[in-house]
Amino acid sequence: MEAVGQRIECQWCHGQSPAGAQSCVTCGAPLDVRNLVSDSGWREAPRLRDMTEFHFGSSSCQVEGELVPVAEITLSPEDGVFFEHHVMLWKDQTVPVGVMPLQGMMKRSFAGMPHIVTTARGPGRIAFSRDATGELVVLPLHPSMELDAREHAFLLASHTVQYSYTRIQGMRTALFGGQGMFMDRFIAAGQPGLLILHGYGNVFERQLAAGQSILLEPGAYLYKDSSVQMTVETQKLSTGLFGGAGLHMVRMTGPGRLGIQSMYVHHATE
């Protein structure tokens, strides 16, 4: 937390909140809790307090619950959100829903990505949650920011965010990278936006310097800046007569942010 004049700067999203605020008005991170950084350089994503409220556009989001938290959105008439339909928990009857036009339906089918991305517009309330213990990662996107996320990890994004998908480079990375051939890409083109992910277990983030790299369990990857490069490395673990197993790990190379989840999706070794 850094006081800037009469404002407080959030160390997670760098948004500014009024002095005396308990949580960031932009991302909901508690402002009176110090950063938790491990010896190895990973920073814990801020644990959002129950009933924390923050704002985007002229709408607001309230986080409810702690084990499997719910994001409850109060949409203003000029705002909207998009999401995968199966994360919708409840909504007001008056909130209209629609379908976002997507390109490359055939590719998405082959890649196991959602065919349908649903949109909802205000005014009204709508709430979202996922199906496992974890935490919400609130990522305000500033203009010109590009962020890649593991497929099916995004809970919702504001309508000002452009949604796309990017093909994972390299056959080995696509086969053993733990998430298929594509991953979601979110771009804040002209105006700021909001992206909320659901990470299984606990979520950690670190900033990789240019050329700095780290090896990850493929299922642990949650999000990264588009500038972070991803490749897969395989190590043979031999067990004599029984052959052994190939241990695949993802090498992430900076510069940029990298987020991981501790309850990762395990993909069997070959």
Next chain:
Amino acid sequence: MASNPPPPPDQGSPKWGSPANPAPAPGQGSPNFGSPANPVQPGGPPPGPPPAGPASPGGQPAGAPGWAPQPGMPFPFRRGPLGIPIPDISRMPGPGGPFPPQQVPPGTPFAPPPAMAQPPAAAPAPPGSYTCPWCSMSSQTPGTSCPSCGAPVDVRAIQDTSGWTQLPAVKDMARIQFGQSTCQIEGTVVPVADVTLDGGESVYFMHHTLLFRDDGVTIDTLKLRGGWSRTFAGMPLVMVQATGKGHIAFSHDAAGEIVALPIQVGSGVEVREHTMLIASGATAYDWVMSGIYFTTMKGQNEQETHYPMGQFLDRFTAPRAPGLVLLHAKGNAFVRRLGPGETMLIKPTALLYKDLSVSMHLHFEHPAGAYRSWRSWGNRYLWLRCIGPGRVAVESAFVPVEDPGFDLMGSSPATRQQW
């Protein structure tokens, strides 16, 4: 959970050794428990301890004969589909020797393996030091958490009225020291064990718990014996060892807690399979038969053997230097210390770890008034009876016990109670 005293003689009492079912003489071959000639008796064998005697590194009681076909002992193959013989893993030799039902003469006093009967008493703590109530290790400057197990020092033990003590959750970012290396516990929902290797130490683990590592840490396969048995039992075939200098981190795939078990020289623990997260290089690893199974018969000849807590247990000991084992408990973890002869019934799949001095066997319980039809499962409840002395720990998020409910044909030593 309530304490269960030993059953009175007229209920779940042992019938083993009764005139109708005399105990085998010492040295006699193991009875074919559950065979038509020696069916399971209501009451079963005694609720006693496992065979006494010093344990070999593989867990085989000293004095037990090496595995060889004995008169009356079935061949370790059984008839499979189309009459093809397939290995009967319940009777295959393993590191714990053959796997016939354990025979315990009635009245045998409990004699834990002498080498590792009880965790040795901790050395007297120097004045002014802090002794952790959980791991009994002393430290001079514990800070806010015990440097040996990470338990917070400023939290009182939470004990329920039945005697179970809730293991205190390790504080976020708490550090645990082993040798010159440290382990930092990060997160609270699915915590991560982030190990900083100093270069002189190593850790080993199951490869699927690896979360991330630096380039300075190298990993290689740890040699394990008994690959066939491990494969048949569904245990991990590959155990990986990490050495070098740098960071390497681990986590499991379920919400829960990390339980740190410092192991003093000469002591050890047995852990239910797949709960281990990592162990320090100074900790010796072995795996032993759990000795807990039962056999059911479906139809005329479809016999199936069930291992309600797995076929094997992981055993960790510290033969030369203190060791450290980290477990991942699903849900919350609770521990209690059983007195000598004190018993406790727990769900077999809930066991997290136990001291080597704690013995265990099956207990079948049939509720009163239950109607049993030709297809019903007889309303039996399956329990694991743990017998002290020693620690027993359970996890709260356990999977249901596998019991198809077919006719019971045999089991490892067990007691039975019909209400």
